Amino acid sequence: MQPGADIDGFTIGERVHRGGMATLWTVTHPGINVPLLMKVPLVSEGEDPAAIVSFEMEQMILPRLSGPHVPACFGTGDFERQAYVVMERIPGQTLYKRLGDLPLPYEEARGIAGRIASALASLHRQHVIHHDIKPSSIMFRERGEAVLIDFGLSHHNHLPDLLQEEFRLPYGTAPYMAPERLNGVRDDPRSDLFSLGVLLYFFTTGVRPFGETESLRGMRRRLWRDPYPPRKLRADYPPWLQEIVLRCLEIDPAARYPTAAQLAFDLAHPERVKLSARSQRLNRDALGTVWRRRFNRGAIQPQPKSNVAAQLASSxxxxxxxxxxxxxxxxxxxxxxxxxxxxxxxxxxxxxxxxxxxxxxxxxxxxxxxxxxxxxxxxxxxxxxxxxxxxxxxxxxxxxxxxxxxxxxxxxxxxxxxxxxxxxxxxxxxxxxxxxxxxxxxxxxxxxxxxxxxxxxxxxxxQGEDGSTPDLATGEAEITPPGLF
Structure with a gap:
C-alpha cells in the first residue's frame, strides 16, 4: 500500500489511521464524488489471526447495510490480491474525542444516547448486532444522526459467525462487554443495549461502571456483580436517568429493555419513564443476591434467542x-x-x-x-x-x-x-x-x-340513537366537534 497506487480503480491517498487490526487510507475513484476511506487488514507476520477473521466479517456485513446510521460501502477486495473495504468517509471525529469533557451535562448525554439507540434500532432491524459499541465506534453526521462504524466483531443473523466458529474466547472491548458474551452468547441484540448503558453511565459520571480491567477473570465478575448506582457517585443524578442506565446494565438480558427502539423511546420522553426501585438505589445488590448469582449460574444464564428478528417481533x-x-x-x-x-x-x-x-x-x-x-x-x-x-x-x-x-x-x-x-x-x-x-x-x-x-x-x-354516524375525523376547528381528528 503506497500513495498513488491503483487498486481496482481506486487511487490510494494518505494513510490516516493505523489500529490494532487494520489501517485506513484515503482513496478516490473517478465515478464516485463522495469522500472515501479504504480499510485494509493487518496480515503481516505476527499479527493477530482474529484480525483476518474480523475483517472477513466486516466484508460480508457492511455491503448489506443501508441507511444513515452506517457508512455507505463502495467496494470490497478479496485476499487473493488485496483485501480491502471502501466506505464513505464520515466527516468529523468519533465520540472518543469527548472523553476529556466528561462528565457531560445530563441533557446532552441523554441526547447522544438517544441517537445511538436509534442507530442500534436500525441496525438490529437489518439482523445485525454490533458487539463493539464504545466511543471510538460512534460518529455523527452533520444532520445529527449517529453513525456506527467498525463491524469486525458483529453478528449477522443470516451469515456465518466466523468469530464464534473459530475462536473460543470472546472478542470485544472489555469495559463495554455484556456479561452473556462471556458465556458465548452472540445472537442477542440486548448485548448492544448493555454496552450503551455502560457508555451512558460513563458519560454522565466520568467513571466506567466496571472499571478498566482487561483480564478475563475480572470481566467474569460482571456475571454476578452489579455496579454502584450512579446516584452513589453524583447526588444530583436524575432518578429517571438512573432508571434507564441500571435497566440497561441488568445482568440478565431479560431484565433489560427488550429492544433499542424501546430504549430510544424512554430517552426521548424522560418525563414518561416509569420509576421503579432502581431509580432510588444508592447501593449495590446485597451479598446474598451476589452469592446466589455466582453459585447458581444455571438459573441465571441467559438463553440465546433463535434470531434477532424474533426478538424484535416480540417487542x-x-x-x-x-x-x-x-x-x-x-x-x-x-x-x-x-x-x-x-x-x-x-x-x-x-x-x-x-x-x-x-x-x-x-x-x-x-x-x-x-x-x-x-x-x-x-x-x-x-x-x-x-x-x-x-x-x-x-x-x-x-x-x-x-x-x-x-x-x-x-x-x-x-x-x-x-x-x-x-x-x-x-x-x-x-x-x-x-x-x-x-x-x-x-x-x-x-x-x-x-x-x-x-x-x-x-x-x-x-350508528347513534337517531341512526346518524358520528364524524370521528373533523377535529377541533370551530365548525367541528372536538376530537382526535
Missing part, C-alpha cells in the same frame, strides 16, 4: 391513535379489540396511546373546555382510562396528547421520531368533512414508516 412499539370525545365508543372498542390481538402475539410490546388536540389556524385556542377543565389533562386521563383494561406494566404503557394543526402529520411525526413499529388508527365515517378535507387514516396509512392497521366499527355499532 414492537405500537401506537394507538384514539378519539376521546363522547360518541366515539364504538370505534374505540373496535380499536381495543385490534390492539388486544396485536399485544397477544407480542409479549414485550410497548403501547403508546396518542390523542391529537387539533389547534385552530384562525381562532384563539382555549386551554379550558366549557366545563372549565383543562383539555390537555382531561385527554390524558381519558387515554389512561381506555388503556387500563389491558393491565400492562407501567413500563410498557405511555399516553400522549399532541397539539397540532394537522393531526395526520402529528401522528406521522410521532411515529417516525419514536421508531414506532405499528400504528392502529380509526377510520373516518361518512361525513361532509371527510369529502372536503380527506381522510387522516388514509394519509397515515399511505405515508407511515411502519405497518398500519385501519379500524372501522361495525355499521350498527357506529
Amino acid at each position: 414492537p412499539i405500537v401506537l394507538v391513535a384514539l378519539d376521546t370525545v363522547d360518541g366515539s365508543e364504538a370505534l374505540n372498542e373496535a380499536i381495543r379489540v385490534t390492539a388486544e390481538q396485536v399485544l397477544s402475539t407480542s409479549p414485550s410490546a410497548r403501547l403508546a396511546c396518542v390523542n391529537v388536540l387539533k389547534l385552530n389556524r384562525v381562532a384563539i385556542d382555549r386551554t379550558l373546555d366549557e366545563q372549565g377543565q383543562n383539555r390537555h389533562v382531561d385527554r390524558l386521563v381519558r387515554l389512561q382510562h381506555w388503556a387500563r383494561p389491558f393491565g400492562l406494566d407501567e413500563s410498557r404503557l405511555t399516553v400522549h396528547v399532541l397539539e397540532a394543526f394537522d393531526p395526520a402529520a402529528a401522528i406521522l411525526e410521532f411515529a417516525a421520531v419514536n421508531l414506532v413499529d405499528h400504528i392502529i388508527v380509526g377510520a373516518r365515517q361518512n361525513s361532509m368533512m371527510r369529502s372536503l378535507l380527506g381522510s387522516v387514516s388514509a394519509k397515515v396509512a399511505s405515508e407511515a414508516p411502519c405497518s398500519v392497521t385501519v379500524v372501522r366499527p361495525s355499521r350498527l355499532a357506529a
